[in-house]
Amino acid sequence: MAVTVKIPTQLRAVTGGVSEARVEGGTVAEVLDGLFAQFGELRERISDEDGTLRRFVNVYLAGEDIRFLDGVATSVPDGAELTILPAVAGG
Amino acid sequence: MAAERLKCKECGTGYPLEARYVCERCFGPLEVVYDHGAAVDVAALRRRIQGGPEDVWRYADFLPLAGGPPGPSNHLASRAGLPAGWTPLISADRLAAHLGLREVWVKNDAANPTHSFKDRPVAVASARARELGFRALACASTGNLGNAVAAQAAALGLPSYVFIPADLEEQKVLGTGVYGANLFSVNGNYDEVNRLCTELSAEHEDWAFANINMRPYYAEGSKTVAYEIVEQLGWELPDRCIVPIASGSLFTKIHRGFEEWLELGLVAGTVPAMNGAQAAGCAPVANAFAAGQDFCQPVKPNTIAKSLAIGNPADGPYVLELARRTGGGVDAVSDEQIREGISLLAQTTGIFTETAGGVSVAVLSELARRGEIDADERVVLVITGDGLKTLDAVRGSFHTHEIEPTLDSFEATIAQAIA
Numbered sequence: 001m002a003v004t005v006k007i008p009t010q011l012r013a014v015t016g017g018v019s020e021a022r023v024e025g026g027t028v029a030e031v032l033d034g035l036f037a038q039f040g041e042l043r044e045r046i047s048d049e050d051g052t053l054r055r056f057v058n059v060y061l062a063g064e065d066i067r068f069l070d071g072v073a074t075s076v077p078d079g080a081e082l083t084i085l086p087a088v089a090g091g
Numbered sequence: 092m093a094a095e096r097l098k099c100k101e102c103g104t105g106y107p108l109e110a111r112y113v114c115e116r117c118f119g120p121l122e123v124v125y126d127h128g129a130a131v132d133v134a135a136l137r138r139r140i141q142g143g144p145e146d147v148w149r150y151a152d153f154l155p156l157a158g159g160p161p162g163p164s165n166h167l168a169s170r171a172g173l174p175a176g177w178t179p180l181i182s183a184d185r186l187a188a189h190l191g192l193r194e195v196w197v198k199n200d201a202a203n204p205t206h207s208f209k210d211r212p213v214a215v216a217s218a219r220a221r222e223l224g225f226r227a228l229a230c231a232s233t234g235n236l237g238n239a240v241a242a243q244a245a246a247l248g249l250p251s252y253v254f255i256p257a258d259l260e261e262q263k264v265l266g267t268g269v270y271g272a273n274l275f276s277v278n279g280n281y282d283e284v285n286r287l288c289t290e291l292s293a294e295h296e297d298w299a300f301a302n303i304n305m306r307p308y309y310a311e312g313s314k315t316v317a318y319e320i321v322e323q324l325g326w327e328l329p330d331r332c333i334v335p336i337a338s339g340s341l342f343t344k345i346h347r348g349f350e351e352w353l354e355l356g357l358v359a360g361t362v363p364a365m366n367g368a369q370a371a372g373c374a375p376v377a378n379a380f381a382a383g384q385d386f387c388q389p390v391k392p393n394t395i396a397k398s399l400a401i402g403n404p405a406d407g408p409y410v411l412e413l414a415r416r417t418g419g420g421v422d423a424v425s426d427e428q429i430r431e432g433i434s435l436l437a438q439t440t441g442i443f444t445e446t447a448g449g450v451s452v453a454v455l456s457e458l459a460r461r462g463e464i465d466a467d468e469r470v471v472l473v474i475t476g477d478g479l480k481t482l483d484a485v486r487g488s489f490h491t492h493e494i495e496p497t498l499d500s501f502e503a504t505i506a507q508a509i510a
Contacts (some may be wrong), residue, residue: 087118088113091339
């Protein structure tokens with residue numbers, strides 16, 4: 001199933017300027033793995049050594065923070081939009 | 092200037108002093124690093140501060156402007172921006188006595204141009220934004236920041252774009268719109284507004300979003316609360332500070348202000364115990380503190396303390412670390428306790444605070460009740476905003492006597508009231 005992933009400006013240096021990617025995957029984790037397969041350097045930017053997302057990374061599925069869903073195990077419907085954003089804004 | 096560069100709080104990567112807020116290597120937050128030189132002449136520095144203007148710019152040595160304070164030094168000019176800061180520190184003896192404490196001081200930041208502490212960070216963010224050549228100010232706001240950004244932009248003659256959640260108090264909406272801001276009421280909670288603005292800031296790179304692309308500079312403005320407390324206590328530190336927590340930025344920067352002056356020798360002693368205050372209806376940091384966690388699980392806010400209704404607090408992990416390290420804590424109080432806190436402060440000090448201040452008072456009351464404040468402690472309660480911004484919170488909290496315009500009517504009514 002194909003999903004659109006929106007990539008924030010701060011990460012576009014490692015995607016060659018690409019702001020949106022089409023990725024296959026049935027869960028958030030699978031989509032992220034697919035994204036890392038396309039852009040190898042992305043993994044270390046937003047994941048810790050053990051593969052979990054860094055604490056200042058927010059991931060949204062159709063606008064909802066995945067921590068209100070099932071985290072990276074959240075299933076992702078075909079055609080959905082996943083957005084990666086910095087968490088340090090606001091307040 | 093003393094500001095040297097931006098540095099990632101997580102991995103230490105350095106960046107020039109530009110409009111950026113996120114580390115490209117690890118997504119950590121960036122903060123301003125200063126170089127005050129090898130030998131600081133403490134006496135000279137104190138004299139310079141004391142001879143400065145009665146606003147945040149008396150602390151220009153500790154703020155990230157390249158060109159020094161904007162505008163003339165000791166009189167007000169709207170083109171130089173609104174004069175934020177230098178608010179009263181009031182000895183609250185009757186409040187202390189009521190709580191069985193020895194010494195309580197109220198830092199009344201309602202006494203700012205738009206009646207909340209947000210004028211401080213906005214003064215710094217807008218001045219830095221002008222240095223960087225921005226032509227518009229913007230923000231995601233729970234209300235107070237919107238007021239501050241809209242007013243500051245009006246003073247400076249810049250357009251502003253303010254994004255707020257749709258359920259804000261009417262007073263805060265009116266207190267933004269009146270300044271001619273482009274005001275967007277977003278059908279969602281603050282965290283959704285913040286997500287939208289994070290995306291927007293990438294699309295509108297010519298806008299200075301106070302709390303997004305300008306966040307490292309903006310946050311520095313809150314250090315001035317700590318500097319003023321020290322100066323107003325006669326160059327001494329309090330033992331404990333009670334600070335309300337929304338994103339956690341104010342809390343971490345008040346701590347940083349104390350720490351910075353200790354490092355430079357401007358004040359002696361130890362960093363105060365830092366106690367954070369949240370509403371039970373939005374307590375991601377208090378929950379994590381109670382659970383012994385070093386991260387915050389986001390929540391969906393539901394509280395009358397709307398200015399603190401951030402379910403996904405950006406600085407939450409740092410608040411947890413500092414609260415533990417300083418021997419403080421993070422507590423949450425109910426909406427009922429918040430209302431009681433507003434009344435208690437009003438009736439013992441004459442200060443009418445908004446709901447966020449009620450949260451701080453209620454947490455102070457809780458700490459006193461639990462015996463967690465030593466008998467000889469000097470406590471500072473940070474009151475961040477004015478009660479006129481959240482009038483619904485006190486509606487129904489007192490009785491108004493309705494009488495005819497006659498002496499008989501008055502006498503009969505008061506006799507009945509006393510009985």
